[in-house]
Amino acid sequence: MRVAVLSDIHGNLPALEAVLEAVARESPGLVVVCGDVASGPLPVETLELMMDVRDARFLHGNADRSLVSAYDGAAKPALPGPGADWAASQLSRTHRDFLASFPDSVRLEIEGLGRVLFCHGSPRSDLEIMTAATPEERMLEFIAEVHADVVVCGHTHMQFDRRVGGVRVVNPGSVGMPYGAGGAHWAMLGPDVAFQRTSYDREAAARRIRQSSWPGAEEFASHNVLSVPTAAEAMEFFAKAGGP
Secondary structure (H helix, E strand, O other): HHHHHHEOOOOOOOHHHHHHHHHHHHHEEEEEEEOOOOOOOOHHHHHHHOOOOOOOOEEEHHHHHHHHHHHHHHOOOOOOOOHHHHHHHHHHHHHHHHHOOOOOOEEEEEEOOEEEEEEEOOOOOOOOOOOOOHHHHHHHHHOOOOOOOOEEEOOOOOOEEEOOOEEEEOOOOOOOOOOOOOOOOEHHHHHOOEEEOOOOHHHHHHHHOOOOOOHHHHHHHHEEEOOOHHHHHHHHHHEEEEEE
């Protein structure tokens, strides 16, 4: 079985549409989404599209939990995600319950890779930050006792592939809010890891996003679609947030 892994869509519907077209051409047996689906400019449309994807497994990210909490009027987690309160106000009960159904992790056996654990931040928490630069001793704490050959994470929006203590740790990057390079980033798993970067019409996407009533739509279109933060800027942000 080959698996397409997507993460950190963040309500960027045009990027998601392009990726799902590319995924369909690969004909994977399963799609796994590593969290942070809807928090962004087009949350409802993004959720409606993802709810129709066949053979898909989802797990929650911090932003997914935040939307559920905001919908419920409860306290949001740290790092609530972009536009959490506004996005939550757009959701129906069906959307809220779909997000609330996401588990902490997904486990699969993938030929060529072995036992694969999918999570958002780390196997311990959807808020913990794992990057290509995270010190090995810290990574060992994050992946202790995972009983997996490969850990696939999201959360940090940049692709990486490294080995820590005999475990391969992979991030497919972000579909809708990438750092370091534009486009929509994801990965195919099985029998190895193949990073993907799907191009899409970002000018058209920016125009579509600017039509959103989200107050942050213009900034998102300008700084997360037409241009993206550099890897150095992302690492600076992670350092302030408790990483790398």
